[in-house]
Amino acid sequence: MNIGIPKEIKNNENRVAMTPAGVTVLSKAGHKVYVQRTAGEGSGFTYQEYEKEGAILLATIEEVYKQADMIVKVKEPIESEYALIRKGQLIFTYFHFASDRALTDAMIKQKGICLAYETVRTPQGRLPLLDPMSEVAGRMSIQEGARFLEKPQGGMGMLLGGVTGVKPVRVLILGGGTVGYNAARMAAGLGAEVTIADINTARMEYLSSILPPNVTTLYSSVANIKAELPSTNLVVGCALVRGDKAPHLITRDMLKLMKPGSVLVDVAIDQGGCFETSHPTTHSDPIYLVDGIVHYAVANIPGAVPYTSTMALTNVTLPYALALANKGWKKACKEDDSLAQGLNIVEGKVVFKPIADLYGL
DSSP: OEEEEOOOOSTTOOOOSOOHHHHHHHHHTTOEEEEETTTTGGGTOOHHHHHHTTOEEESSHHHHHHHOSEEEOSSOOOHHHHTTOOTTOEEEEOOOGGGOHHHHHHHHHHTOEEEEGGGOOOTTSOOTTTHHHHHHHHHHHHHHHHHHTSGGGTSOOOOTTOBTTBOOOEEEEEOOSHHHHHHHHHHHHTTOEEEEEESOHHHHHHHHHHSOTTEEEEEOOHHHHHHHGGGOSEEEEOOOOTTSOOOOOBOGGGGGGSOTTOEEEEGGGGGTOSBTTOOOBBTTBOEEEETTEEEEOBTTGGGGSHHHHHHHHHHHHHHHHHHHHHHOHHHHHHHOHHHHTTEEEETTEEOOHHHHHHHTO
16 A cells, blocks of 8 residues: 655644654555655654655655555644545544534545544543543643743743642643543642542542542532632643533633633643633644633644654554555454544545534534
8 A cells, every 4th residue: 555644734733643663664564655755854753764764755745645545644634735635545643523614524525534543442442542642632731731820921820839838739630531640640740739520430439549649539510610610720621522522611601710820721622622712722822811811722732742742643553554554444444343433534424423413414
């Protein structure tokens, strides 16, 4: 199979879909791997490294799409890429269709095969291609939240872990999945007072057993969230409904319960956001204020640490990419139901029910 690795062109997206080591595996399996010459620069991989591992280098993104039967990406295609996708071409990437009707309509029109990382699911309910980026995003949510609590950045001017005689920041994490767990670990390790809220009591029991003593669990309800907000300085929103829009757990009227300069970090923004007042931001312009509350809603948080993120992403996507290349997408998906659940749009037809329901398709 001809496999294409284009350079990501979304704002400040420095990740690349495949490391040179990943190209080695695909090349040794007999596949041709076309890599855009500058694709790996943002992650610290030179074109010489790709060439050494058997990649065929191409100068432009248009050439990569033209040569490839399967495109392996990190983020969803943006508008300038839509016309490059041809009927029957397999696009293997994060799509997050639930937050982007225009993208959904464009992929239907182009009649490609859209296989979304974020909806691949194992029989145990794990999301193996989402987990590593969720781990990165969870840890970074605290890193960025702590940064924007600083006064010069628009925040309250509080140190996350406090100091002797001064209380630490109170952190509320909405969602106890991979993102929430990693955010709680990071915040607790820095000395914050952490509350993690979820609706799954079994999950909360598990989190209580493994997280440090400065982390408490809370059943996620409107009343409980409202009760927490007046004393909370940093909220991380990371509730996930696989393939569907995230629920709005904090509405605009709830912002008045918070102290000015408090920070909301919306890790669920790729799926529409956990907060009613959220809209996507970029690494170059990451925050905005609503009613005195700092909102951080960068849609590609792991793109800020592209070397780590690219390595982690390739580790999990490579076996699936190899199966797709070796068998073709139809056979690979028939033999692996986990991979089949990644299919969202096939040659103009929506085949993933949450997206069909959401848009009435």
